[in-house]
Amino acid sequence: MKNRFSELFHSKGVNYYSDDLPLQAALAFFGFEGDSDLSGLGRFVSEEFIEALDYIDHYGKPVLKPWSLTGERIDYVRLSPEHRYILDRLQRFGLISKMVNGSESLFYHFVTGYVVSDSGIFCTFTLTAQTAYALQKYADEGTRRSFLPKFSDPEEPxxxxxxxxxxxxxxxxxANKTVARExxxxxxxxxxxxxxxxxxxxxxxxxxTARIEGSKDGAKGISTFFVPALRRDGSRNYTIRRLKDKLGTVAVPTGEVEFDDAEAFLLGSREYGIYVAMEILSISRIDDAIAAVGIARKAFWEACIYSTERYAFGKRISDHELLARDMVEMEAELEAAMVVSLMAAREFDRASGSMPPYDERYNLSRLLASLAKNVAAETSAMVTRYSMEIAGGIGFLEEFPMAKFHRDSIxxxxxxxxxxxxxxxxLETIVRKRADISLIKRMKELIASLKDRALASDLEKETTLLFERIGRVLKSGEGEFHSKTILMEIGELVATVLMFSIADRSAPGSEIFRSSAKVYYARHFRMAEDYRKLVLGSGSIISWMSDAAASAKK
Ligand SMILES: Cc1cc2nc3c(=O)[nH]c(=O)nc-3n(C[C@H](O)[C@H](O)[C@H](O)COP(=O)(O)OP(=O)(O)OC[C@H]3O[C@@H](n4cnc5c(N)ncnc54)[C@H](O)[C@@H]3O)c2cc1C
Structure with a gap:
């Protein structure tokens, strides 16, 4: 029987990795060379994964089976066959194993998050990457040897x-109350x-995370542990009370867990327990940012194709000026969020050798992770929501995969x-760690090598003015009140500088950034004299998506 899913989802058949020109240009800028598995993953996601996920989301969510036939507590979280198939296939693309066995970097793992771009399923891989990273970096020799190889086991990872x-x-x-007894x-x-x-x-x-008996109150008294699901004797090490009923991310079961004398292995030193916990959390912040942008890309890809096929008032909806403007602006915002997220990923990967209390490079990566998570989450919610609107009433229907993108982005x-x-x-990374100094230096280096000298001079001024203003706000004691605005403003500056820098390269896809960077700059810094002309002349920054979809259909 013919598979007709392409009639429910237009971008089926495109390659979410190799057909994504802005992604390719950005990865070239960050010095990343992918392998054939990434292209395979890009095709798998569009050919099979989205369809399976759509099914899991609506009809096959994980279910907790607490008891066995004989009345014993088993806490079995039952996954549908589609779900198990998807996990197995994704593992085979090396999302985790390549990082664990050292054949690829942590950055490679981050890039897979953009391609998979499903905050539910990818959460499973994020959490796995974090756990393996923690064991690799912070477990003692015996614990590491006992558990780490299991994360790259080819048969049952x-x-x-x-x-x-x-x-x-x-x-x-x-405020954690969970207690650890030695x-x-x-x-x-x-x-x-x-x-x-x-x-x-x-x-x-x-x-x-737990507090070792007798430790200080507050965050400083937190230690970080590895807790296997089974004890040494094979019995369950913790209990799952129930699974939550969620708006999105259905494919990852989220439960409530109880510990009663669970066997645990300390990660890192007691002194720096909270540092270890937060470092591990940085991986999920970056994965989260990258996956958020990936979801936005899928939703927007779908909306763009739809806009070239749907007619209103006698012409394609994409040819109506107002919608054309919306789409060009969305693309610019999406690329901005993508480049900030990739920079955060690149810097975290490079800083990952740093140990608590950490060096400058690590502090910069922490600052970038916050910028990325914020700009990516905001952009993802906006782009997925407006992509639904581009599809009109159909966008709001649960009959097609579009609505799920928005639910998952929130x-x-x-x-x-x-x-x-x-x-x-x-605020903490700026006030206490002075990560702003490294960021300003990095931005000014990039600005100094921009080809357009007038633009470089403007961006140099914008950078100086922004950080002078932040300095004044912090001095006045109003940092907390203004912090979210500052977070967004620094994110916008970093995005602009990166986008113009990518535009100056001659890699495939970099010409897209030449237009999108100008649109982004006009929106966030200096409105162009003829903004309408700029936007309407920038249609090529989105046409590559319908072109890729058309060639995928051939
Ligand atoms: C689907 C899902 C899966 C999750 N999975 C996991 C998981 O696997 N592991 C895990 O550990 N956690 C997980 N979480 C928990 C998640 O990390 C927390 O919900 C989140 O960090 C917020 O914490 P909270 O819910 O306790 O809200 P609170 O901390 O109570 O915050 C409530 C509100 O107050 C605001 N707020 C709090 N403090 C301040 C402040 N100082 N200044 C200004 N505003 C403040 C917050 O921004 C928020 O808007 C998951 C959550 C969801 C929704």
Whole structure:
């Protein structure tokens, strides 16, 4: 029987990796060379994955089966066959194993997040990458040797999780009440309320925050542990109370977990426990940002194709000036969020050798992670929402995959630290770590090599003015009040500089940035004298999507 899913989803058949010209230009700028698995992944996502995910989302969500036939507690999270198939296929593209066995960098893993771009399924891989990273960097030799190789097992690779949030607080990890007691043969963890535990039931082990008995109050008293799902004797190490009923990200089970003397292995030193927890969280902040942009790209790809096929008032809707403007502006915003997220990924990867209390490079990567998460989450919510509107009433229907993109995008500003928490995190990296100094230096180096000298001089001034203004705000003691605006403004500056820098390269796709950078600059810094002409003359920054879809159909 013929598969007719392409009649429900227009961009089926495009390659979400190699056909994505702005992505290719940005990756070339960041010095990344992908492999054939990434092209395979790009095709797999459009050919099979979206269809399977659409099915899982509507009809096949994970279900908790707490009890066995004989009445024993088993906490089995049952996945549909489609779900198991998808996890297996994604593992085979090396999303985790390449990072664990060192054949590819952490940056490679981040790039896969853009291509997969499903905040539910990719959450499973984010949490696994974080857990493997934590074991690799912070476990003692014995713990690392016992558990890490399992994450790159070719037949039955392990999955990970991070259980930090408790019922009394997610933003405020210092409020954690879970307790760790030290015994001769390791730690035992107890606590009834790990309240948002994604990947529960899939994970074979989790990174868990807890307070060692007798430690300080607040965040400084937090330590970080690896907790396997099974004890040494094979019995369950923790209990899953229930799974949450969520608006989106249906494909990742999010549970509530209880610990009662769970066997645990300390990661890093007690002194720097909260640092370790936050470093691991940076991986998910960056993955989250990159996946958020990836979701936006898929939704927008779909909307663009739709706009060339739908007619209103006698012509294609894409030919109506007002909609043409919307689409060019959306593309510019999407590319901006993408380049900031990729820069955060690149810098985190490069800084990952740094140990607590960390060096300048790490502090810069932390600042970039907050900028990226914020700009990507905002952009993703906007682009996925407006893509629905471009598809008119049809965009709002759950009968097609479009609506799911928006549902999945909304969580990206909440989990791994809300937008307010990102703003406060940015303040800390600037006020206490002076990461602004490294960022300004990096921006000025890029600006200095721009070909358009008049533009370079304007951007140099904008950079100086922005950071002088931030300095005055911080001095006046109003930093917290203005922090979210500052977060957005720094993100916009970084995006603009990166976009013009990419436009100056001669890699395929960089010409797209020449127009989108101008549109973005006009919107956020200096309105162009003839903005209408600029926007309407920039149609090529979106036409590559319908071109790719047309050749995929041939
Ligand atoms: C689908 C889903 C999956 C999740 N999976 C996991 C997981 O696997 N592991 C895990 O550990 N957690 C997970 N979480 C939890 C998530 O990280 C937290 O929900 C999030 O960090 C916010 O914490 P909270 O819900 O306790 O909200 P709160 O911390 O109570 O915050 C409530 C509101 O207050 C604001 N706020 C709090 N403090 C401040 C402040 N100082 N200044 C200004 N505003 C402030 C916040 O921005 C927010 O708007 C998940 C959440 C969701 C929705």
């Amino acid at each position: 392990w999955y990970g999780a991070t259980f930090y949030t408790e019922i009394q607080g997610g933003s405020d990890l210092g 015994r001769d043969d390791g730690f035992l963890i107890s606590g009834p309320d790990k309240y948002f535990a994604s990947n529960a039931g899939i994970a074979d082990g989790a990174v868990v 969580v990206t500003s909440i989990w791994e630290g809300t937008s307010n928490i990102q703003a406060l995190e940015m």
